[in-house]
Amino acid sequence: MTLISESAFHALGLVDADDLAVRAELMSTITRIVKQRRLTDVEVGTLIDMDQPRVSALLRGKITKFSTAGLLKVLGDLGWDVEMRIVPAQSGKGRVHVLAA
Numbered sequence: 001m002t003l004i005s006e007s008a009f010h011a012l013g014l015v016d017a018d019d020l021a022v023r024a025e026l027m028s029t030i031t032r033i034v035k036q037r038r039l040t041d042v043e044v045g046t047l048i049d050m051d052q053p054r055v056s057a058l059l060r061g062k063i064t065k066f067s068t069a070g071l072l073k074v075l076g077d078l079g080w081d082v083e084m085r086i087v088p089a090q091s092g093k094g095r096v097h098v099l100a101a
Helices: 017-037 041-048 052-059 068-077
Strands: none
Touching (some): 017 068, 041 068
């Protein structure tokens, strides 16, 4: 489990830290899946309908080139279900967590 509220993006005080941290975790998960399946960039591109330069940017962590929604679609295209759960915060402001299998 990654606790997004403790990310480097938060430590830097970035306004969009929550979104950047979520995208970073999604990209990390995608990269792990690709490595575990031993897929080439060409195979990944075919599965997710993306050209090679874009696949390369994805697997190299070029975070500004991808939206959260786009990364969620990539996970689906790679054969993974994505579930979201929204619950009341324990106290004060809520936190964002990404749980990856």
